[in-house]
Amino acid sequence: xxxxxxxPQHVVRDxxxxxxxxxxxxxxxxxxxxxxxxxxxxxxxxxxxxxxGSGHEPLHAGFVGEGMxxxxxxxxxxxxxxxxxxxxxxxxxxxxxxxxxxVKNYTGDVMNFEMAAELAGSVRVxxxxxxxxxxxxxxxxxxxxxxxxxxxxxxxxxxxxxxxxHDLDAVAALxxxxxxxxxxxxxxxxxxxxxxxxxxxxxxxxxxxxxxxGIHGEPGRRRVPLAPAPEVARMLVEPILDDLDMTGAPVIAxxxxxxxxxxxxxxxxxxxxxxxxxxxxxxxxxxLVGNYITSLDMAxxxxxxxxxxxxxxxxxxxxxxxxxLRWGA
Amino acid sequence: xxxxxxxPQHVVRDxxxxxxxxxxxxxxxxxxxxxxxxxxxxxxxxxxxxxxGSGHEPLHAGFVGEGMxxxxxxxxxxxxxxxxxxxxxxxxxxxxxxxxxxVKNYTGDVMNFEMAAELAGSVRVxxxxxxxxxxxxxxxxxxxxxxxxxxxxxxxxxxxxxxxxHDLDAVAALxxxxxxxxxxxxxxxxxxxxxxxxxxxxxxxxxxxxxxxGIHGEPGRRRVPLAPAPEVARMLVEPILDDLDMTGAPVIAxxxxxxxxxxxxxxxxxxxxxxxxxxxxxxxxxxLVGNYITSLDMAxxxxxxxxxxxxxxxxxxxxxxxxxLRWGA
Numbered sequence: 200x201x202x203x204x205x206x207p208q209h210v211v212r213d214x215x216x217x218x219x220x221x222x223x224x225x226x227x228x229x230x231x232x233x234x235x236x237x238x239x240x241x242x243x244x245x246x247x248x249x250x251x252g253s254g255h256e257p258l259h260a261g262f263v264g265e266g267m268x269x270x271x272x273x274x275x276x277x278x279x280x281x282x283x284x285x286x287x288x289x290x291x292x293x294x295x296x297x298x299x300x301x302v303k304n305y306t307g308d309v310m311n312f313e314m315a316a317e318l319a320g321s322v323r324v325x326x327x328x329x330x331x332x333x334x335x336x337x338x339x340x341x342x343x344x345x346x347x348x349x350x351x352x353x354x355x356x357x358x359x360x361x362x363x364x365h366d367l368d369a370v371a372a373l374x375x376x377x378x379x380x381x382x383x384x385x386x387x388x389x390x391x392x393x394x395x396x397x398x399x400x401x402x403x404x405x406x407x408x409x410x411x412x413g414i415h416g417e418p419g420r421r422r423v424p425l426a427p428a429p430e431v432a433r434m435l436v437e438p439i440l441d442d443l444d445m446t447g448a449p450v451i452a453x454x455x456x457x458x459x460x461x462x463x464x465x466x467x468x469x470x471x472x473x474x475x476x477x478x479x480x481x482x483x484x485x486x487l488v489g490n491y492i493t494s495l496d497m498a499x500x501x502x503x504x505x506x507x508x509x510x511x512x513x514x515x516x517x518x519x520x521x522x523x524l525r526w527g528a
Numbered sequence: 529x530x531x532x533x534x535x536p537q538h539v540v541r542d543x544x545x546x547x548x549x550x551x552x553x554x555x556x557x558x559x560x561x562x563x564x565x566x567x568x569x570x571x572x573x574x575x576x577x578x579x580x581g582s583g584h585e586p587l588h589a590g591f592v593g594e595g596m597x598x599x600x601x602x603x604x605x606x607x608x609x610x611x612x613x614x615x616x617x618x619x620x621x622x623x624x625x626x627x628x629x630x631v632k633n634y635t636g637d638v639m640n641f642e643m644a645a646e647l648a649g650s651v652r653v654x655x656x657x658x659x660x661x662x663x664x665x666x667x668x669x670x671x672x673x674x675x676x677x678x679x680x681x682x683x684x685x686x687x688x689x690x691x692x693x694h695d696l697d698a699v700a701a702l703x704x705x706x707x708x709x710x711x712x713x714x715x716x717x718x719x720x721x722x723x724x725x726x727x728x729x730x731x732x733x734x735x736x737x738x739x740x741x742g743i744h745g746e747p748g749r750r751r752v753p754l755a756p757a758p759e760v761a762r763m764l765v766e767p768i769l770d771d772l773d774m775t776g777a778p779v780i781a782x783x784x785x786x787x788x789x790x791x792x793x794x795x796x797x798x799x800x801x802x803x804x805x806x807x808x809x810x811x812x813x814x815x816l817v818g819n820y821i822t823s824l825d826m827a828x829x830x831x832x833x834x835x836x837x838x839x840x841x842x843x844x845x846x847x848x849x850x851x852x853l854r855w856g857a
Contacts, residue, residue: 201717201718201734201737201754201827202717202793203717203757203760203789203793203794203796203797203829204756204757204793204796205756205757205758205796205800206756210792210796213757213796213799213800214792214793214795214796214799215795215799216796216799216802217794217795217796217797217798217799217800217802217817218795218799220798220799220802220815221783221795221802221815221816221817222815222817223815253792254792256790256791256792256795257791261791388530388531388532389530391790405530408530425530427533427534427535428532428533428534428542429534431532454550458790458791459788459789459790459825459827460532460788460825461585461720461787461788461819461822461824461825462585462586462590462819462822463539463543463582463583463585463824464531464532464533464543464825465532465546466543466544466546466547466550466585467532467533467534467539467542467543467545467546468532469546469549469550470542470543470544470546470547470549471534471542471546473545473546473549473550486549486550486551486552487550488546488550488551488851490790490791490819493790493791495790495792496788496789496790496793496827498530498788498825500532520855522817525854525855526849526854526855526857527856527857528855528856
């Protein structure tokens with residue numbers, strides 16, 4: 200295991216120190232492992248709280264800031280945050296207008312955010328669960344589909360709506376619309392390594408890749424021989440378009456790196472994905488290429504397509520100022 | 529070699545297709561492998577042209593756009609762009625006020641940009657050469673010091689000055705001031721692999737790392753046993769501070785990933801670097817943590833410190849809208 204770490208048991212703690220030192224947008228409650236905005240939004244606005252296991256940076260803590268999240272709970276590596284932790288974040292982030300919980304569909308996350316909503320007492324909480332991974336139903340840690348890339352897009356879009364002053368019901372309805380319109384698929388070339396484990400999560404032969412990989416290394420649909428980028432692009436695009444019609448609406452496309460794949464390969468992959476989408480009649484209105492929801496040092500990528508509309512595009516374009524996503528602010 | 533590529537001989541060509549499809553900020557002259565702004569700046573403003581071997585993305589093409597570069601020439605992998613290519617970019621980017629060439633100090637780059645300046649004929653050209661790598665003098669491809677991370681900061685700062693309407697002499701003088709105030713050092717955990725070669729550029733045992741690595745895998749100062757992050761931080765910080773006094777001025781700090789190191793490790797490393805700088809009396813005014821000047825799929829990181837001043841900070845904060853660096857626009 201070759202990593203820039205100190206004590207393998209304390210990587211999350213140590214990374215939060217560096218995040219706080221480097222990102223002016225946030226402050227960190229180190230005791231509870233909660234990342235808050237450095238400058239909380241005004242009273243009377245809906246707050247957005249997310250979180251999950253660590254190892255997917257910049258998700259979620261890197262998306263705390265103006266126009267996106269109000270707080271993010273960092274679980275241990277690939278481990279759900281605790282109900283107490285989420286309840287604390289919910290109570291602190293609330294500005295009197297209620298809190299939207301944004302939860303990726305993993306059994307532990309769903310359960311712990313649910314308990315946190317109960318613990319939050321007088322704070323009104325609505326919840327949106329993302330479940331956009333078309334690869335498999337009922338994975339290792341999940342009933343139903345796993346929540347992956349659309350979470351990034353949802354946090355941006357719902358964050359912009361909350362910033363504009365929409366009420367909790369409206370922000371939650373919008374978030375559910377985004378969750379319903381998003382689909383993703385991932386492909387791994389190598390496994391990531393959890394520092395406290397010290398060896399790769401799974402074995403993948405040098406001449407194979409895994410189609411439909413989960414962001415914690417959960418098994419995908421199948422292992423196939425390494426293929427050139429044009430074929431990989433088809434393996435990413437076709438299952439998504441088979442699952443949801445993406446024509447007749449503007450689409451937001453994210454080609455995401457899993458952590459150890461360099462940008463030049465992501466750019467190249469998007470160059471293969473784009474013409475497939477064009478040929479299928481899909482109109483890509485906005486694009487994001489880079490590392491946004493990762494799996495430690497896994498080499499691989501995922502494609503997320505979101506069936507959008509004019510309102511969603513407007514909210515997408517609104518200013519955002521976070522460590523992981525920033526424009527117009 | 530596990531990579532998302534098609535033909536290993538055409539990775540640069542194919543990646544430029546994806547960059548153009550995904551980055552609204554640019555258009556690509558595919559014949560000459562030149563990336564231009566989609567919306568050129570007004571006549572009468574100084575233009576900035578850079579470029580170099582590919583494999584360092586987002587540098588340079590990802591920094592083309594409002595507030596930064598006007599054109600970037602993409603050489604083959606780790607290979608200088610040709611004089612003709614740079615001359616073409618220079619002539620096209622010129623808005624009648626002259627062109628600043630931003631060149632990393634590698635023998636081929638320096639020579640080819642020099643020839644291009646001669647070929648550019650009536651276009652007035654000034655040149656700034658970055659040489660910020662404190663690791664070694666006279667490396668494999670270099671006389672003097674290698675140009676690395678400060679190039680990113682310089683392209684941002686000089687780009688903002690050009691946008692404000694300063695003339696070529698003023699922009700060039702500022703750029704030279706930035707180049708003179710920047711120092712960097714890199715550490716590799718693994719070698720990157722050039723696709724057309726198909727195997728790692730150098731061998732590095734599982735229990736060693738290379739201190740002072742070059743961005744093309746050129747040898748560094750020494751190989752040392754793998755060390756925990758606090759020790760690695762000292763190996764990065766001390767040689768830089770030994771080389772240039774960074775106290776008594778605001779400093780811009782960049783902790784840069786080499787391509788295959790995930791963000792959580794970069795955040796963690798910055799958490800170790802920051803207190804060392806504090807203890808040394810260095811005041812960090814701005815921070816950038818992420819992948820900005822990479823070496824294909826090398827695992828590793830580099831630290832760049834720039835001795836700034838109020839004007840440089842103001843230009844750093846000015847709006848920028850590129851695929852690789854974006855804020856306030």
